[in-house]
Amino acid sequence: MCVIESEKMKKVNWQKFDEKWAFAGQLGAIYNKEETKIRVWAPPALETGLVSVELISYGKDTNPASSPVEKLPMSLGKVENKSNHRENTIGVWEIQLPGDQIGLVYTFLVTYEDGHQVETQDPYMRGGIVNGNRSVIVAPDKRSFHKTNATWRLNQATDAIIEEIHVRDFSISESSGISAQNRGKYLGLVEEGSKNSFGEATGFDYLKGLGINCVQLMPVFDFATVDETGGAPVYNWGYDPQNYNLPEGSYSTDATDPNCRIIELQSTIEKFHEAGLNVIMDVVYNHMFDSSDSPFEKLVPQYYFRRSQAMVSGTLDTAAEREMFSRFVQDSVIYWTETYGFDGFRFDLMSGLDIATMNKIREQLNQLDSRILLYGEGWNMPTALPEHDKVIQKNLGLVAPIGMFNDDLRDAIKGSKFDGKTYGFVDGIDAYQSNPHQYPLEQTLMSGIMGSRKLYPTMKYPEQSINYVEAHDNYNLRDQLFINHPLDDKATHVKRMSIAISLMMLSAGVPFIEVGQAFGRSKLVDSSGSGKFITADFVAAENSYRAGDLVNQIDWDVMHENLELLDFVRKLITIRNENPIFRLNDFNQIQQSVHIIQAKNGIIDYQIGDFRLIYNASARDYRVRELNQAEMILSNVADLVITDKNQLVLTDLSMVILKIKE
Incomplete structure (x- = not known):
């Protein structure tokens, strides 16, 4: 590849580059039965060093080892229109293929000014061969829903109760009772009739019986590190994007069939909808697995990624502040919404994206259905973006109604591991010996219970607070409490968990739980067989992104050990669902509805509407x-x-919820 010297690239004015070269029309394969157009944006500019783009056809052979059938020239657009980028084609290469091209396998051959050539897949691809290194023309049916017929969607975001699920973890264990062919697959998410060893409902039936109304699927776009052929036993959460608009093939029952992953993901989402459950997609637009090997970098060198030591992701951050990647992210979100019927999006490391892009996404989703949920991680991580452009907690007032995970409430409830060992409210007396919070612990909790505006003063709505005490990152609630209190008996341990979940579930905002949290899921595994956990066990449990099935799989038999906790959580969810007072989305209404009786010295005692809650x-x-x-x-x-x-x-x-009769 022709790589422009980094010092030279630092001087490129990307805003002016966008003004001259950006294109606002449709890219990728534009299919109909009579003719297919394939377009790709790859400006032949001095800054990119690119000379030409050609299309390599593999016919309809999906074998990754197959040889090209032919190489076809692509034509560069000739219209320059800086005032209307929809007509600005000078950076767009296009080819028109007559006839029905469904199933055509293709790549691009890029030639640079030094004569070097690279082959790459289409970054806009919606179908691909196994492991995603070649594109396939597909025409999936759209599953977009009109505002009136998506009856499962919620009237306000604070009505949501979100459960986070990793596709493989959910069903890969034999204890799930899910059929062998569907374990770890999309179809395993919605298989009915499964039970654990004790005859208790698992999987899809468990979710339907829990009372939640949203499932958040950890990444289901095509990610890089898992071999879709199943040949290498590699595990990953999926935060290593390879092809943004292609479903992950390892979760399908046949990754070699380009249509299988599409059809199975669509049918899975449809089954969730039939059960009244919203489906939220976890998206990772802030970085890619290998920026240097990505189709973006090969087609427009240096443009799509920031060249800076300040990185939010640990690899090169994508540059959504530049017009073409901002447009790509917007188009991608709309594509997943219209084609698969997703009801919301959770943005990983959202602070790596700029406020303008996120607001445009919110605006476009509103045109489809304003009930589509949008939230993400608003941590103020190191990135080249100016702080005033970051989608972070302090800038909540600058973004449209977009939620952010509330780590202040999380830490006040259960403590934190980030700044040494600190304690939260459920740690009891230990919390007073180590209090890292700006306010006394109970005041932080009451601020969270009332929607967290005192914690984040620019907030517009309570729905912008995503309340949680457990997610895929860091220790599960059960494991962190075990580490803090290894001498607790089971009853004491369950009390701590129940208080933590109750404080989170009944706070104003949007409650979020991880699958299995309701019955005490653990990731601590005695890998040595010694009867004691070793250091490696704690390391794997705290960051299990590639720790494998042994650590990550849900042991559904654990449910039988904690039926009392599960029953408690179900009742909590019912209380929230049946009483709008816990789902208010207006700070003035919350302020008028809450009366604080005591919030100090290890006691939280308050009345909200007709309910009194005491911890x-x-x-x-x-x-x-x-x-x-x-x-x-x-x-x-x-x-x-x-x-x-x-x-x-x-x-x-101990805790109690009372109903006060007037």
């Missing part, structure tokens, strides 16, 4: 009086009762 992590009893008009709705202590004196005594690590 005790003070290491002493907490007595509540004058409850003659109260009904107990839920507690994590089985024998908690209101006495004949209309009193209630909460012991340490």
